[in-house]
Amino acid sequence: MGRPAIAIFEERAETRDETMFRARGRTGDSSFPMTIVNVSPHGFMARCETGLPVGSLVSVTLPVVGDFTGEVRWTLGGRIGCRLTREIPPALYQFALAAMR
Numbered sequence: 001m002g003r004p005a006i007a008i009f010e011e012r013a014e015t016r017d018e019t020m021f022r023a024r025g026r027t028g029d030s031s032f033p034m035t036i037v038n039v040s041p042h043g044f045m046a047r048c049e050t051g052l053p054v055g056s057l058v059s060v061t062l063p064v065v066g067d068f069t070g071e072v073r074w075t076l077g078g079r080i081g082c083r084l085t086r087e088i089p090p091a092l093y094q095f096a097l098a099a100m101r
Helices: 090-100
Strands: 017-027 030-040 043-047 057-062 066-076 079-084
Antiparallel strands (some): 017 030, 030 043
16 A cells, blocks of 8 residues: 655655745746745745646746746645755845745
């Protein structure tokens, strides 16, 4: 029998910081509204109504640090979890977080 779906969340190595940042996600030629509800230097969770398959890439512009791309790792009920393809620079993370709150 497979692992329960919740195991995806438990494998995350770092805690996330709560936000409520409205952004535009981009995939290919399309864009869509999303709300980033938590973030870490390596990923984020967002609410969005766009059906994105696991493995797809989503670009988003974050305050202070600019454009980042995340790989969709899971989807569940209008939420997506993304792992960033590069880390938010540690020296700028707290400034970006403050701007997203």
